Amino acid sequence: MNVPNHIGIIVDGNGRWAVKRGKSRSEGHLAGSKNLDTLCQYIFDKGVKVVSLYVFSTENFKRSDEEVNYLMDLFVKKFKEDFKKFSKKGIKIVFSGRRQPLKKEILDIIDDVTLQTKDNKNGILNFCLNYGSHAEIIDACKKMIEDKVAIDDVNEALFNKYLYNDLPNLDLLIRTGGELRLSNFMLYQAAYAELYFTNTLFPDFNKDEFDQALDSYNNRDRRFGGINYEKKNC
Ligand code: FPP
Secondary structure, eight states, X not given: OOOOSEEEEEOOOHHXXXXXXXXXXXXXXXXXXXHHHHHHHHHHHTTOXXXXXXXXXXXXXXXXXXXXXXXXXHHHHHHHHHHHHHHHTTEEEEEESXXXXXOHHHHHHHHHHHHHHTTOOSEEEEEEEEEOHHHHHHHHHHHHHHTTOOGGGOOHHHHHHHSSSOOOOOSEXXXXXXXXXXXXXXXXXXXXXXXXXXXXXXXXXXXXXXXXXXXXXXXXXXXXXXXXXXXTTO
8 A cells, every 4th residue: 555645635515515414504514623633543544645625715814703713713712732642652743834813822822732743753644724825925936036046946845835835746636515626725736636526525525435536546557747658558
């Protein structure tokens, strides 16, 4: 079994999961957050080194104040309570996204968790929160200009350092919830990612469903633009 080094997940379908059950959308987010805990433990136990989760896009601020406030409170609560569990297992927690217009309460917990887990070496859990890929690329360019980077010094390794976090490229990108698009998630890092879309709504995306995604990944022929001469059809 070939285990991807970096997996990204677009955790979509929590609202629909709740509505289908006659519950509030918030209950769907809560169910999604519980599923994240179990799933991430499982994914790291499988040997995956980096997991990136799209938990709030810059565009998600267009939702009702009630939903946005619920999600922000949930993030604060979960980061306060649950990060210790990951930290104990040596997982470093990082955040990707713009700080504006996040409130001080969430920025403080983001800074605290980042600092407390910065020396952990067993894996990286990257929460993409108030994240958008276009914003990330533009912010990186602005910082490079601010730093007066010489044109001949610009290369992929340096550019990566200017992104929100210097992470390896995505190997596998999973989207739950049935939509067939990337919605501005890690577009630069997904250049050669294998894409896996499932209709399963995120709270139902359990270990078995994840194993199916892994099986699918293992059946892909990753050529990175080259040719696999060991394959008979080449
Ligand atoms: C996408 O839309 C999902 C979100 C905006 C939020 C996802 C957040 C969580 C699962 C909670 C994560 C918690 C922590 C602590 C990181 P949707 O699921 O609302 O989609 P839908 O309306 O299309 O069903």
